[in-house]
Amino acid sequence: MMKQSLWALAAAALFSVMAAFVKLCSDNHGPLEMVFYRSLFGVLIIAFFVWKNRKTLTLRTEHLRGHITRSVLGTLSIMLWFFTLGQMHFGTCMTLIYTTPLFMAANFVILALMRHKPAPWALVLATIAGFSGVTMVLQPSFNEGELVPALICLGVSLLDLAIYWQMKELGNLKEPSWRIVFYFTCFGTIMGLIGASIFEGGLHMPNQQGLIGIIGMGICATLGQICTTKSYAYGNMLLSSCLGFSAIPFSVTISYFWFGESVTMATLFGAAVILCSGMIATIATKRTEAAEKEAAEKAAKVA
Numbered sequence: 001m002m003k004q005s006l007w008a009l010a011a012a013a014l015f016s017v018m019a020a021f022v023k024l025c026s027d028n029h030g031p032l033e034m035v036f037y038r039s040l041f042g043v044l045i046i047a048f049f050v051w052k053n054r055k056t057l058t059l060r061t062e063h064l065r066g067h068i069t070r071s072v073l074g075t076l077s078i079m080l081w082f083f084t085l086g087q088m089h090f091g092t093c094m095t096l097i098y099t100t101p102l103f104m105a106a107n108f109v110i111l112a113l114m115r116h117k118p119a120p121w122a123l124v125l126a127t128i129a130g131f132s133g134v135t136m137v138l139q140p141s142f143n144e145g146e147l148v149p150a151l152i153c154l155g156v157s158l159l160d161l162a163i164y165w166q167m168k169e170l171g172n173l174k175e176p177s178w179r180i181v182f183y184f185t186c187f188g189t190i191m192g193l194i195g196a197s198i199f200e201g202g203l204h205m206p207n208q209q210g211l212i213g214i215i216g217m218g219i220c221a222t223l224g225q226i227c228t229t230k231s232y233a234y235g236n237m238l239l240s241s242c243l244g245f246s247a248i249p250f251s252v253t254i255s256y257f258w259f260g261e262s263v264t265m266a267t268l269f270g271a272a273v274i275l276c277s278g279m280i281a282t283i284a285t286k287r288t289e290a291a292e293k294e295a296a297e298k299a300a301k302v303a
Helices: 007-025 031-052 064-085 090-097 100-114 121-138 147-172 177-199 208-234 237-257 265-302
Strands: none
Touching (some): 007 031, 064 090, 064 147, 064 177, 100 147, 121 237, 121 265, 147 177, 147 237, 208 237
16 A cells, blocks of 8 residues: 555656646636646546557446546535635645645544554654645745635645545545546536636637646646545555645745745755655555554464
């Protein structure tokens, strides 16, 4: 399970690059329009992949209800997040969005207590340390009138927790990650197009910079979503959520080298804390899985 969770690192890198491409085309395209393009690329790329391998792959599923639930919740999460980005301080918004791993950690502790099993305290502490690194980098601050969007952000974080559990359920049902992402992007394409038509005056012809941004965003979003799905559906969910913090150091690196933005010592220290927490979480998970494997082998020998 630990190895599958490491896909979260690839997802963090891809989503950080995606954010840079979003920045390139955000001047000429609204957020709902970008949801449409982001999702459309996923539909086209995965449909082509399945068509090329049609003898062995199919988009048919026996778990359509699970896919619909994941798709509706995921699209709602993205739209609410885009709304809050325009309503409050960016750093505060992103910090609140990154509270999902904290909710995940609390969820795992409660489940462990209910089942009378030891809680994964090493992972929980690593998650808390990672979140502290996030606050050092983003430096959130609250302004007047931001209470409602802040509560929406927390709602999005809880919604994302439900989405990750839905991914896990589909993974347990042996649904491949690309099929989960395909249905999600189909729903996102439809809702993005409807939303852009109603609220943003429809689709707009991209200029050269916007076209590069849309293509880059679409490719990175699709690959990042597949990596995220593989990580949560088949890996250790708490480790995956902790490793998701690594998107912050990736973003800091991209902003410095791509956009020439300055980096403070507080930012570097926060990024270092995030990286260290991710390594500690990975080592703790590896040791736990090794101990569980050894215990299972001993039990098998006794039996």
